[in-house]
Amino acid sequence: MTALMIQGAGSNVGKSLLVAGLCRAARRRGLSVAPFKPQNMSNNAAVTEDGGEIGRAQALQALACGLMPQTDMNPVLLKPETDVGAQVVVQGRRVATVKARDYAALKPGLMASVLESFGRLKAAHDLVIVEGAGSPAEVNLRAGDIANMGFARAADVPVILAGDIDRGGVIAQMVGTKAVLDPADAAMIAGFVINKFRGDVRLFDEGYALIAAQTGWRGYGVVPFFADAARLPAEDALDLPKAGGAGGFKVVCLALSRIANFDDLDPLGQEPGVALSMVAAGQPIPGDADLVILPGSKSTRGDLAFLRAQGWDIDLAAHVRRGGHVLGICGGYQMLGHVVRDPDGIEGPAGETPGLGLLDVTTLMTPDKRLTRTRATHAASGLDVEGYEIHIGRTEGPARARPFAFVDGQPEGAVSADGRITGSYLHGMFTSDAFRAAWLSALGAAPSQARYGATVEATLDALADHLEAHLDVGGLLALAR
Missing domain, CATH: 3.40.50.300 (P-loop containing nucleotide triphosphate hydrolases)
Structure with missing residues (x-):
């Protein structure tokens, strides 16, 4: 075999x-x-x-x-x-x-x-x-x-x-x-x-x-x-839009044209107190959203243009005026700042693009790519957060004095002065059950005891049971050479 x-x-x-x-x-x-x-x-x-x-x-x-x-x-x-x-x-x-x-x-x-x-x-x-x-x-x-x-x-x-x-x-x-x-x-x-x-x-x-x-x-x-x-992490953007939960706390994510690492959303979709939905191109951001997520992107400046073409920048400004929360992850974090500069044309034509101006930071695209599995400490709660970073670009600015988390004692991400706008490079943050529950509760969601990792493991076992029941698994494995 x-x-x-x-x-x-x-x-x-x-x-x-x-x-x-x-x-x-x-x-x-x-x-x-x-x-x-x-x-x-x-x-x-x-x-x-x-x-x-x-x-x-x-x-x-x-x-x-x-x-x-x-x-x-x-x-x-x-x-x-x-x-x-x-x-x-x-x-x-x-x-x-x-x-x-x-x-x-x-x-x-x-x-x-x-x-x-x-x-x-x-x-x-x-x-x-x-x-x-x-x-x-x-x-x-x-x-x-x-x-x-x-x-x-x-x-x-x-x-x-x-x-x-x-x-x-x-x-x-x-x-x-x-x-x-x-x-x-x-x-x-x-x-x-x-x-x-x-x-x-x-x-x-x-x-x-x-x-x-x-x-x-x-x-x-x-x-x-x-x-x-x-219940399992999806890989293909063809699986979007997706929705999950029927709770009272409404989370929406913008379906960017170059959306990346959107499985950040999967743990949220399994929260019983959360109603998660995607906002597709041509659709407005719902006025009753509690949290809007700007996800990762393979082309930050390109997706900033895409975002504006949908009128989402106007919707986001209205959402913030109503007291709503915003989370930007990786490319979404970069979009929240004042400007994204790419003088060497790393992600596309060289130049710079105005950001949304919701966080007092700016981003400079650099050739070096950061690829690392990360353990962090959430600044507000002191809880451990596990995830990974996969990005180019450095983000700096006064808002970094209010970090989202600390990694090896160094500040990571940024939070606005009123605490309603958050940016972070940390993908996978919501797989950490205690942090996810505490963070959502702080935003007004109902407390939860959901265990994401255990759910994924149980689903993989159920998938194996499903295949064993309907396929000749022994015969398939016997084919291996």
């Missing part, structure tokens, strides 16, 4: 959750198991212990395996900065920012790093469960591929193809994938699973048999829709 790969008949078919569930199932069978995704595209990243970054989904999968996130689990991470360009992170470190057409030329040279990382994981564990990206049916991208069949062939890893029946057309997706694949690529596929079924699974018996007959692949089961997936 060495490795097994889950690829998808399309994007967002549930590959990440299938891998997480299989990882937890394998771990419960006594195996040392690790996740692996050769190439990922996401602005929702996790920071590893050694100061690198990987996709958030691989961090969740690592948790399912009982492991700390490692850069080898996702050796190539693409972080979109514009509609046509992305930052390229290799083995946890930023190496370039390229346009999509230029990445195609860069991609073949990355296979060595991918195989190197995969080899280290194989040597350290009984089993590696690999997640593909997008779909192998995108045969126009096959040349130089490192994410799907290019990797599977190079590493000799058998593939299970997953299809999403919730979207409709799953028979055509599966059969069509077989039809367009090169025969040598198609030979890597050892079977298929159908994901996200709603209703009586027996109603799909004929379709299931048809896929098997048309492709020659063995079916390993049909997975009913797993409703508790919303």
Whole structure:
């Protein structure tokens, strides 16, 4: 037993959750198991212990395996900065920012790093469960591929193809994938699973048999829709907008065009006293919001322009006049100041953009990127806060004399004189249960005993149970080589 790969008949078919569930199932069978995704595209990243970054989904999968996130689990991470360009992170470190057409030329040279990382994981564990990206049916991208069949062939890893029946057309997706694949690529596929079924699974018996007959692949089961997936950290911005809770304390988050690390919201969405919602483009900030969150962004100045185009700057000013609270995290913190300067064009065209002027600070973009897991002490309550920092830029100004927290005795973040505007670079702050409860209570939310980490662990166990009940998990694991 060495490795097994889950690829998808399309994007967002549930590959990440299938891998997480299989990882937890394998771990419960006594195996040392690790996740692996050769190439990922996401602005929702996790920071590893050694100061690198990987996709958030691989961090969740690592948790399912009982492991700390490692850069080898996702050796190539693409972080979109514009509609046509992305930052390229290799083995946890930023190496370039390229346009999509230029990445195609860069991609073949990355296979060595991918195989190197995969080899280290194989040597350290009984089993590696690999997640593909997008779909192998995108045969126009096959040349130089490192994410799907290019990797599977190079590493000799058998593939299970997953299809999403919730979207409709799953028979055509599966059969069509077989039809367009090169025969040598198609030979890597050892079977298929159908994901996200709603209703009586027996109603799909004929379709299931048809896929098997048309492709020659063995079916390993049909997975009913797993409703508790919303309790797990999401990676893809396609999962926005999201909402959670039905409490009396209303929290809204602005769905920025380059939103990053939005899983900061997940613990809030599980608070019984909180009603969390996203404000999408074209929608006003609700007048009855108690707290408005400006989340992280991959392009702070670009999203400041986007924010103003929606009229949210006017809505925020009105919200503050009404006595509402505002929290800016990372890029959102930078937006709260007077100005964001980028003289070297690190995030886009060189220049500067006026901020919202809600905090007496300014930000200067710098080439150095801060990547670190962080333990802090909340200044107001003295409670411990755990999280991570993943940003470029330095933020300074008089408001820093009223820090949000202290890290190694040094001030972090800033709070306005009236205490209603807060900015911090600390992602993941709300995973700290005691701090989250105290901070929300101070703002007027009902007290809570919610335990976010325990909820995630319980949900991973429930996901593994769900897969064990509906898939031939033993047969899938037996395919690994």
